[in-house]
Structures are given as C-alpha cells and as structure tokens.
Amino acid sequence: MKKQKIALIDIGSNSIRLVIFHLDESGYYREIQNLKVVARLSSHINDEGDLTNKGLHVLLTTLQKFQEITRTYELSKVKCVATAAIRQAKNQREILTTVTKMTDFTIRVLSEYEEAFFGYLAVTNSTSIQDGITIDIGGGSTEVTLFKDRKLLHYHSFPFGAISLKKKFINSEIPTLQELLKLRLFLTEQFQSLQWLNQEEIPVVGIGGSARNLSLINQKKTNYALSGLHQYVMHYENLKEITNHLNQLTVKERQSTDGLTKDRADIIIPAAEAITTLMEVSGGKTFIMSNKGLRDGLFYEEVFKQLNIDFFPSVAEESFFQLTRDYEINIDQVKYLSKLAAQLFYELKGIFKHDLIGEDLRLLHLSSRVLYLGECISHEASSQHTFYLLTNLSIDGLTHVERLKIALIASFKSRGSLQTYAKPYEDWFSKNEFEKIELLGAILKFTYSLNRTKREVFSVLKITEMSEEKINLKLIFNKEPYFEENQAQKYKKPLEKILKKRIELHFSNEN
Known part of the structure; x- marks a missing residue:
C-alpha cells in the first residue's frame, strides 16, 4: 500500500457528509475530517419527481463548502456518491451535469444493490456479528440485507425512508392512532413481501442516524454506564417502549428528549416504527446498533482492493x-x-x-x-x-x-x-x-x-x-x-x- 488521503462524500436523502481518511503503507488508517450538513434533499423532490431548483441550490452550496475543505488536502482519491434522493430524481442527468460543472466533484449514483452492499460490508467488517439482518433508513429509501456467516445472501431497497414516510402517513404533530395504524400496516405489508426476512432469533442491525438516535435515547434513559454506541444491544421491548413514548410527544417535546438530535425530531417516528415492524416481521428479539455504515463500506472497499482481500479475517x-x-x-x-x-x-x-x-x-x-x-x-x-x-x-x-x-x-x-x-x-x-x-x-x-x-x-x-x-x-x-x-x-x-x-x-x- 502507499501513503494516501481518501475523501468520501455521501449525498444522502437527509444529510450530506464529508469524511477524509489518512491511510499509510501498513494499512493503518485514521479519520481526519468528518463534516455534516442536514440538507433534506428528499423534501425537495416535487410531485413530478424532480429535484427542485431550491434542492439543487442546497446540494451545490453544500458541495462548494466541502470543496473549500478538500482543496486544503493533498487527496489521492475523492469518492462522491449519492443515494435515493438523486437516484430517484427524474432530472438526475441535469443534476449530475450541473454538479460536475459547478464543483470539483463527479457524483457516482449508487444502485440499490450497491447502497445495501456497502452497509452490509461496513457491519460485517466492524462487528463480531456472524448472522444478521441490516436496516439502513435514509430519508428516501430503506435498505435491508440478510447475511449469514458474514456472507451476503439477500438484499432489497424499499423506495421509502423516514422523510417520505412522514410526508405520506403523518400529518399531525402528534400522530393519531389512525395514522400510526396505516403506517404500521404499510410497513408490515412491505416487509412481509420478502419471505427471506422471516429469520427467527437473528438480530436486526441498525445503520444510520435514526438507529443511532434510538440507541442514544435508551442509553440516556437507562443511565448506561459504558461509553460508545457501536455494537450497543437493545431488546425489542425496549425499542417498542421508546417508539410508543415518542409517538405521544409533540415535535418540541421530542427535541428536548435526551439522546435525540433536534434535526431528527420530526422524522424519528416513522424510522422507529420501521425498525420495530421489521423486528416483528423477522422475529428478531435483539436490535444491535452499528455506528459504521455506507461511508465505512466505501472506505473498506478501497482498502480491500489495495490489500487484495475480500474482508478482514478477524475484525x-x-x-x-x-x-x-x-x-x-x-x-x-x-x-x-x-x-x-x-x-x-x-x-x-x-x-x-x-x-x-x-x-x-x-x-x-x-x-x-x-x-x-x-x-x-x-x-x-x-x-x-x-x-x-x-x-x-x-x-x-x-x-x-x-x-x-x-x-x-x-x-x-x-x-x-x-x-x-x-x-x-x-x-x-x-x-x-x-x-x-x-x-x-x-x-x-x-x-x-x-x-x-x-x-x-x-x-x-x-x-x-x-x-x-x-x-x-x-x-x-x-x-x-x-x-x-x-x-x-x-x-x-x-x-x-x-x-x-x-x-x-x-x-x-x-x-
């Protein structure tokens, strides 16, 4: 391997993040930058399926802010990827052309498989979990995978996420019982459409900001003594209790909830309902938080290429x-x-x-x-x-x-x-x-x-x-x-x- 700095830009439906890694000849690496902008691109998709001019402006200004940072580093590689919001946008070609013209970056739009695969790659190379079902709830899509013995067996990308679910099912500040029932019925039908999800006793592994917030809420609630979220374990009953509690709060009350970041207070309910529903459909009794996700999977892909391996033999x-x-x-x-x-x-x-x-x-x-x-x-x-x-x-x-x-x-x-x-x-x-x-x-x-x-x-x-x-x-x-x-x-x-x-x-x- 050679000494290098690699930048990863993850253009998600809810947030856009820049991470820069330093990697040396021996395979040692460390994160030297991690910056996030809450962009909510999914909320800028209009009824025709296009990213609006306002949404494009948010994307461009964010990337231009990032390039002020990336230009200060001697980067060997920049990997700029986009997920559901750009993948689903009808005017995708115009977006990509404009970004290439107006910034230093060229966007690679990840396929549904790639988005799911990189999440799986991150989980299996940063945890000791041998068998699991992953769920990564973004703003506009939800990826689930099934892996056994660290090998990917099945994947699926649902065209809904925390932002789009809220937009479709929850209009009240405190969701009504009818709204929740419709949301749960929809999620149950969607997850039941995948027969391979019925895997009794296999843990559900959560990826992304919503899963992280739910884990933090439980840690604060129980006065959890050990620091760290990665591989934190919750039981289904704990997760259901938190979900039911959040369903009874106003947005302002959610914003004051210990462990819940203010920028997720309005979309945490559909995300929590999605995870609990998946556990009910799959039969999973435990939920495990993975603090490593798509960006880490992209980075591992780069490391594995250079080391000529498929995965870390021992995490x-x-x-x-x-x-x-x-x-x-x-x-x-x-x-x-x-x-x-x-x-x-x-x-x-x-x-x-x-x-x-x-x-x-x-x-x-x-x-x-x-x-x-x-x-x-x-x-x-x-x-x-x-x-x-x-x-x-x-x-x-x-x-x-x-x-x-x-x-x-x-x-x-x-x-x-x-x-x-x-x-x-x-x-x-x-x-x-x-x-x-x-x-x-x-x-x-x-x-x-x-x-x-x-x-x-x-x-x-x-x-x-x-x-x-x-x-x-x-x-x-x-x-x-x-x-x-x-x-x-x-x-x-x-x-x-x-x-x-x-x-x-x-x-x-x-x-």
Missing part, C-alpha cells in the same frame, strides 16, 4: 492493530507478554476453582495487547487512564461486555481497584465471571513485572510443586533479572489472593 485483530498504531504500542513486547501470560494461564488451569476455557485465553491475549495503555498519558496513573480509555473507545469486533472485561483486565492493579472500577457495572457479571476477570488481571500484572526492563529476560514459567497452602513457581531467565525479581515478589500478591495460596518464586538461569 477484533484488525481493530487492535489500529489501536497499537494509535498509541504507539511496541508489538514485539506485546507478543512477549502474551506468550508469558499464556504459559502462566496453562499452568494455573487445573488449580483455579473455575474452569478456564478458550474464551478466557482469548480475553487474556487481547488484554495483553492494550495492557496499561494509559502509560501513554501517565506512568504513575496508568491503571486509571487505561480503564478510562478502554471504556471510552469503540473497539470494532468486540461486544460491550467484552470491551468492559478487557478494560478491567488490562487496567488491573489490585482487587480493591478492580472493585472500584467495576462498581457501576455490578449487574453485568456473575460472581464466577468477576473472579475470572480478577485472575486474568493478576496474571497480566505479574507477567508485566517480569518484563520490567523490556529485555525479555524470562523464557519459561513452570509450576514445579504444589500443596494446599503453597505453589512453587520456577522462572527460567537468560539475562540478569535483578529488577524483574524485585517486581515479581511484589506483583505476585494479587495472584496469591485470588488463588488463596502462597507462591514461592524460584529463579533459575537457563545457561
């Missing part, structure tokens, strides 16, 4: 690679710590009171990748900063529970600090799970002490003897371990607490 591993670069983590040191931690994990496997399984080893491995990440801010307060960063970062490929577990393990300092960090999340884990987190944290803290001077001093950790009260642990070194030995004697204490055994350390020179 979590890719995300941790990006984190490693973001925080300048030494990958060789990470591999060494992970190797030592795995050795100790296997040595303790038959000793710990709970069964240790492959998932526990995976969490240990991932936690080693971000162990004391907070050292990039402060060495003395690295535990606190590590926990804060990991509970406030969105990590693709991890559920919220997994991210919290990794935050607790990677920031582990002592049983007391663990209990303090975990207090807002007391109902997230069983007692057994919490004790496993403590053990994994203690393992990482101890192995961290064995690399105090970053010289990879130890090669083997092995239990040589064990009784009811005591464990003899042999540590074979290949370099003088003076500083590591002092640290290990101190850092073994959390392990002794959770194992309820005294640990005697025996240092041996492999030479």
